[in-house]
Structure formats: C-alpha cells, structure tokens
Amino acid sequence: MLKRETAKLLKPMTTSDSATVKNSIRVRMAPSPTGSFHVGSARTALFNYLFARHVSGQFILRVEDTDMQRNDAAYEQVIYEAMEWLGLHSDENPLSGGPYGPYRQSERFDLYREYAQQLVASGAAYPAYETADELAAMKAEQAANKLPPRYNGAHRDLTAEQRAAFEAAGRKAVLRFRVPEGEIAWDDVVRGRVAWQSKEIDDFVIQKSDTTPTYNFACVVDDHLMQVSDVIRGEDGLSNTPRQIMLYQALGFEVPKFAHLPFLLGRDRSKLSKRHGPVSLLDFRDQGILPEAMFNYLSLLGWNPGEGETQEIFTREELIQRFTLENVNKAGAIFDVEKLHWMNTQYLKQMPIARFIELARPYLLEAVPDLQAEDAYTQQAINMARERIHGIADIKDAATYFFSDNYTVDETGAAKHLTNVSKPRLEQLRQRFEALSEWNHDSIENAIRTLATDLNIKPAELIHPVRMAVSGRTVGPSVFELLAVLGRERVLRRLSGVGGR
RNA sequence: GGCCCGUUCGUCUAGAGGCCUAGGACAUCAGAUUCUCAUUCUGAAGAUCAGGGGUUCGAAUCCCCUACGGGCUACCA
Structure with a gap:
C-alpha cells in the first residue's frame, strides 16, 4: 500500500526536485574480507550502485573487518578487484578515502x-x-x-x-x-x-x-557517522534491523531508510553457496564471462524495469536511468547460469571487434605469441571465429588456425574426411586454386562447385574435406569465407600438406 | 522450537480489481535457411497464478487460514 503511494509521489518529481535531493542520498556496500567475493554480494553492491547513480547520490565502500579471527588483508584486495571488474566505482572507500573516513572498521x-x-x-x-x-x-x-x-x-x-x-x-x-x-x-x-x-x-x-x-553496533555507528541515508542490503539483514533501530534510538541518531533485497538462490532454492558450484564473482571472469554481461544479468535478478518492458539487454546507463527500489522483487531468485551464458554471447557478438580482441588477447597469446591486434587480417579472422563461441576463453580453440599452422587437429574428423578418395580431389582443387586469377569468396565458391560438377560429385564432398584440410576441424565458418580470409598462400600450403597425412 | 520474510510456465519475470483465453526472455522441442557448427527466422509445448476460505457484480491482484521454502535466533559479519 505504502509502496504504491510512494511510487506515485515520486513520479511527478521534476529534474530540479531530484537536484534538491542530490548529495543527501548516501548508500554503502559493507563487505567483510573473509574470502572470495560472492555473486550475491556483487548483486547487493550493484543495486546500491544503481540506486546511488540513479539519484546522483554517493556510493560508499566500507570494509567490515572487525572479526580479527577470520580476516585476512589479502581478502580485502579481492573485494577491490571484484568491484573494479564489475565497474562498481565507489565515491568513498578505504583506498581513496573521503570525508567520513577511515573506511575500514578495524581503524575505527x-x-x-x-x-x-x-x-x-x-x-x-x-x-x-x-x-x-x-x-x-x-x-x-x-x-x-x-x-x-x-x-x-x-x-x-x-x-x-x-x-x-x-x-x-x-x-x-x-x-x-x-x-x-x-x-x-x-x-x-x-x-x-x-x-x-x-x-x-x-x-x-x-x-x-x-x-x-x-x-x-559498528554498523549503526558507522552508518550514522558516514551519513548513510538508505541501507540497502540482503534479506538476512531483516532480523538485525529491529536491533539496529533500537540502537539508533538509544544513541539519538536519525534512523535511515531500509531496503532488504531478496536472496540469490541455488537450484534447490536455498541461499546460493559454494555447494551450488562456482559462486565467486571472479570465477565467472576467469570463465570468460564479460563484466557487462554479468552487470546486466545481475541487475535483472530480483529487479526489472516494470511497465511491461520486454527488453533484456541494457547498457549500464539505461540501467542507471531506470533503476528504482520500488521495482525490486520480494522473492528470492535462482541464479541461472544458462541465461547468464546466453547474455554473455549477446555481448560477445555485438561488441566492437577491437575491444573483443583486447579481451581475447590473453587467451590467444598462448597459441599466437606475435598477435597483431590492429591488423586487418586479425580483425577479420577473429570476427569470424567469435560468431560461434560462448565464452571468451573458447577463442583460443576457435581462432588459432588462422594464425599458425601449428593447430590441433580433430583426428576423428580427419579420418572421416581426408581419405584416399578425397585426397586426390583436394590436389585437383589445389591446382585450380593456384590458377585462379582472383581470390575471393565468389571465385573460390565457383572453383569448388565447378570441380564438383566436373567430378560428378556433390559440392559437400569437397567442402568438408577442404575445411578439414585447412583448419583441422569439421566445424567452423562457411568454407568460402574461411578460405577467402585465410588467403591463398596459406590455403595452398595446407592443401599440399594433406598428401603427407 | 520462537520470530520474521516469501510463494505466477523447469528458470528469470510482466501483472497495482475488469485490458488475463495470464504476456516476454532463457532453456526444451519442431520446422526454415545451409557446405558443417554456430547464428538467424518461424512455430510448438509449458503456469487452473502453492492450497483452502472469504470480500466483490468481478480476484493472479484485497483479507484470513493452512502448507511449503528461506532467513534470523553468536563475545560472525
């Protein structure tokens, strides 16, 4: 009831109104450095961030390291690394400080x-x-x-x-x-x-x-001293809230607003934990999940833009613009890796090729030490390879053969396609390729189809062996495009090598 | 045990008393395109809105009870 009225009251608010509240809204993320940074914490941090940016308020990072038994300085780094990766920049934190520091409870x-x-x-x-x-x-x-x-x-x-x-x-x-x-x-x-x-x-x-x-106790003292206006945290904070409110009152502090977020759940609907698989934010990074995909995906767990919106892919700016606490759900949400992967591929496909190469570089470097990122050939090749991968880590396997003759070969596929029947045909094809006046998609297609007609076989009987011969695998981009991009020299060389197999 | 919170397709969700014969997305299945895989496109299947009682001309939406799930109940955070 009240929720609805609040929403209505907030609606007619004009730009100048929100400028008035500017700076008075302050939220905080208060993790304790006791291990890895959980995706659930990431989601809480994200909602705090989105809320703060939406109202042009401040987002604070405070490290709750009062448990001297469990803390480890190394874990604090994990927090920074995780927040940085997701792009959750805080206005005040232990490293850059701020007007209400220190921001580490052990120093307070x-x-x-x-x-x-x-x-x-x-x-x-x-x-x-x-x-x-x-x-x-x-x-x-x-x-x-x-x-x-x-x-x-x-x-x-x-x-x-x-x-x-x-x-x-x-x-x-x-x-x-x-x-x-x-x-x-x-x-x-x-x-x-x-x-x-x-x-x-x-x-x-x-x-x-x-x-x-x-x-x-520390939480109340800090939230007050740091002028936190809205406490946005997980629903496990619910039962702590009455204790904290009593403390605020006994201390004579103004009580902030509270917003309790639903949990992120595992497949069995219990609170998401290690039992359910990888739950550390950085684990997902290491698996090749893009930060923008994680940002987008997490924002839609327990929140949605409402009003019948069916869009699912949002930029950071769109999310900041649309985010409101009123549209946060009450029920817990199961963390569904399948959808995360889908979202990741959406980002993988539409991101500028230069950025993609930048992200893919560490994986590629293992196989291609002399990778030239600005090279037109590199860009074409990677662009083609990324069409069919689901995580950025897959790029190594999908793109190595564009750059080096030293790629892995699918032996089962080779046995199937590089036979005593197909090898002589490939040699004939090699000769026709050599004689081609132009090397492009159409001329290549024409050469392959013509040879197939001449030999009275189906084009597929040439196409599959060719792909196998030049890439070492049975799957990949369209053969005509593939050959065109690989270039005549590389193709002829690899076709010649087939006889020796 | 006590207290608190929650419950719409398998999953994320839309839904603010009539627009709901409950909409979208992921996943699934089928078809189309095709040289493979991936993509893309089209379509299908999938929720009697946890169950029961009210209120109302009318309830997924409001109220109550029950069930189930989760959280808290530390000199942890």
Missing part, C-alpha cells in the same frame, strides 16, 4: 568504544560478566526446557559492588544492550511495513570482552 575501534561508553553512561547498555561456559550452560538448560535460547538478563542490574567483585576476580565484561519494551516497526522500501516485538529480542552484545564492537 576507538569510535565504537566511545559510543558504547555513552550507552553505558545513559544506562542503555551494561557490562555482563558471564563466561563462555556459563553462557553455554544457560543455553543448554533453555534447550532442555524447550525455551528459546536467549540471554536471561542475569547481569542486567548488577550493583556497583557486584561489578567490582567480578572485576577483582579478573573477569572481562562484554557490553550488552538493554532492550526496551515495545514494538519496533519500519517501512521497508521493498517489503512494506515490518514490525517486531522487542520481547522477541534478548539483550544482545554490542561490545565484545576484548572491547571490539559486534557487527550490529
């Missing part, structure tokens, strides 16, 4: 301690001295009695003397948030109104015993 510990102390001072938070064992025992007992596992609030109202006693005994305290009674509700931009009873939530930890913050 003092800040969190300060705010945590503020909550203790106001009575909104308190130290709790239970040991891990005591907590475990408490949970076990609750489980035995079929009660929900929840902190029982034992240290909620310790006296100063009791606290001093624990301290004297050498116990370290965590800081727990004193959850107030009542209902917490918000209007989620993608889900509508979501409400929670605070009695469902126990007094959660905001500062660990080593004085570092927990996720929920």
Whole structure:
C-alpha cells in the first residue's frame, strides 16, 4: 500500500526536485574480507550502485573487518578487484578515502568504544560478566526446557559492588544492550511495513570482552557517522534491523531508510553457496564471462524495469536511468547460469571487434605469441571465429588456425574426411586454386562447385574435406569465407600438406 | 522450537480489481535457411497464478487460514 503511494509521489518529481535531493542520498556496500567475493554480494553492491547513480547520490565502500579471527588483508584486495571488474566505482572507500573516513572498521575501534561508553553512561547498555561456559550452560538448560535460547538478563542490574567483585576476580565484561519494551516497526522500501516485538529480542552484545564492537553496533555507528541515508542490503539483514533501530534510538541518531533485497538462490532454492558450484564473482571472469554481461544479468535478478518492458539487454546507463527500489522483487531468485551464458554471447557478438580482441588477447597469446591486434587480417579472422563461441576463453580453440599452422587437429574428423578418395580431389582443387586469377569468396565458391560438377560429385564432398584440410576441424565458418580470409598462400600450403597425412 | 520474510510456465519475470483465453526472455522441442557448427527466422509445448476460505457484480491482484521454502535466533559479519 505504502509502496504504491510512494511510487506515485515520486513520479511527478521534476529534474530540479531530484537536484534538491542530490548529495543527501548516501548508500554503502559493507563487505567483510573473509574470502572470495560472492555473486550475491556483487548483486547487493550493484543495486546500491544503481540506486546511488540513479539519484546522483554517493556510493560508499566500507570494509567490515572487525572479526580479527577470520580476516585476512589479502581478502580485502579481492573485494577491490571484484568491484573494479564489475565497474562498481565507489565515491568513498578505504583506498581513496573521503570525508567520513577511515573506511575500514578495524581503524575505527576507538569510535565504537566511545559510543558504547555513552550507552553505558545513559544506562542503555551494561557490562555482563558471564563466561563462555556459563553462557553455554544457560543455553543448554533453555534447550532442555524447550525455551528459546536467549540471554536471561542475569547481569542486567548488577550493583556497583557486584561489578567490582567480578572485576577483582579478573573477569572481562562484554557490553550488552538493554532492550526496551515495545514494538519496533519500519517501512521497508521493498517489503512494506515490518514490525517486531522487542520481547522477541534478548539483550544482545554490542561490545565484545576484548572491547571490539559486534557487527550490529559498528554498523549503526558507522552508518550514522558516514551519513548513510538508505541501507540497502540482503534479506538476512531483516532480523538485525529491529536491533539496529533500537540502537539508533538509544544513541539519538536519525534512523535511515531500509531496503532488504531478496536472496540469490541455488537450484534447490536455498541461499546460493559454494555447494551450488562456482559462486565467486571472479570465477565467472576467469570463465570468460564479460563484466557487462554479468552487470546486466545481475541487475535483472530480483529487479526489472516494470511497465511491461520486454527488453533484456541494457547498457549500464539505461540501467542507471531506470533503476528504482520500488521495482525490486520480494522473492528470492535462482541464479541461472544458462541465461547468464546466453547474455554473455549477446555481448560477445555485438561488441566492437577491437575491444573483443583486447579481451581475447590473453587467451590467444598462448597459441599466437606475435598477435597483431590492429591488423586487418586479425580483425577479420577473429570476427569470424567469435560468431560461434560462448565464452571468451573458447577463442583460443576457435581462432588459432588462422594464425599458425601449428593447430590441433580433430583426428576423428580427419579420418572421416581426408581419405584416399578425397585426397586426390583436394590436389585437383589445389591446382585450380593456384590458377585462379582472383581470390575471393565468389571465385573460390565457383572453383569448388565447378570441380564438383566436373567430378560428378556433390559440392559437400569437397567442402568438408577442404575445411578439414585447412583448419583441422569439421566445424567452423562457411568454407568460402574461411578460405577467402585465410588467403591463398596459406590455403595452398595446407592443401599440399594433406598428401603427407 | 520462537520470530520474521516469501510463494505466477523447469528458470528469470510482466501483472497495482475488469485490458488475463495470464504476456516476454532463457532453456526444451519442431520446422526454415545451409557446405558443417554456430547464428538467424518461424512455430510448438509449458503456469487452473502453492492450497483452502472469504470480500466483490468481478480476484493472479484485497483479507484470513493452512502448507511449503528461506532467513534470523553468536563475545560472525
């Protein structure tokens, strides 16, 4: 209901109106460097990016590395590499900095301690001295009695003397948030109104015993300090939201807008994970998926332009122009590699040949060390070869024979097409090619068809052996075009070589 | 277990009470073109809108219940 009204209210907004909100919209992507960069994270980052660019706001990258156990500096690089590859440029981040830095949580510990102390001072938070064992025992007992596992609030109202006693005994305290009674509700931009009873939530930890913050706490402090206006994140953030809202309120911060994105799912409809196959963004790059194809594909998972639009291929600019949170779906979407591949080929086919060669170069270089990218021959050859590949990595196999005589030969195909019957015919064809005054598609076709007529055989009986002889394979471009592009010299040489096989 | 979120062709989705005999795309199948493969084009099949109850003259669309799926329930993020 509210969603609809919001959409209507936003519609009549003029350019000058949106210029007014400019700069006040700030969103952030906050990954933690604990491994590879998941496509699900990429999709979340993408929606943040699209939203920010659409409203001319700021897109921030913040690294959430508060878990000293699991973090690794090398993983932070993975984040940058992945974001860079997808073309998700952030306005503020740990590397280039910005007005609200630092952008790495491990460099902001003092800040969190300060705010945590503020909550203790106001009575909104308190130290709790239970040991891990005591907590475990408490949970076990609750489980035995079929009660929900929840902190029982034992240290909620310790006296100063009791606290001093624990301290004297050498116990370290965590800081727990004193959850107030009542209902917490918000209007989620993608889900509508979501409400929670605070009695469902126990007094959660905001500062660990080593004085570092927990996720929920650091997140709130940072989002506020970094002036984040719209929190766009995965739906696993849904159940954290009431905790965070209580924190915003206790701290006296303004509560941002929340938008919870549906998950990316695996084939079995559970949250997409390694079990489902490669899920790291960079894995797809390594498989030859183009960043623009991934960008396009991901944008359509859980979002669509609406209004009956049937277009599927969009440029980055079109996506930025059309993206709105109102059109984000609520239900999770299965990550379907088949469609990704289809989209990839769309981009592969229509991209400028120069760019294609640039992307293909690393694969080609393995077989063709002296590749000349600007060469007209190279461009023609690659252009022809790319017609039938599905991933850029396939180009090596599909194009090597254009440049080198040292290509792999399909032996099964050779046995079939290069026989004692066809070899003499190929020699005759070679002679006719040699005698041709012009070397082009039509003259070649004419020569082949004429010879076929003279020999009283079907053209196909020449065509297949020729392709085999000059490319080493049974499939590929039209033979006439293929020969024309390869050039007479190369063709004659390879036809001569056939006799020796 | 408790709480929260979700449910339209196999998959991604359109759908904002009558335009829905539910539209598009991927995948599938068939045909056309053809020297192969790929492309391209044409066509087919595929969803009683999770199920049940309401509200309404009329429901995929609004309400309720059920089922199923997912998430959260850490001194992880």
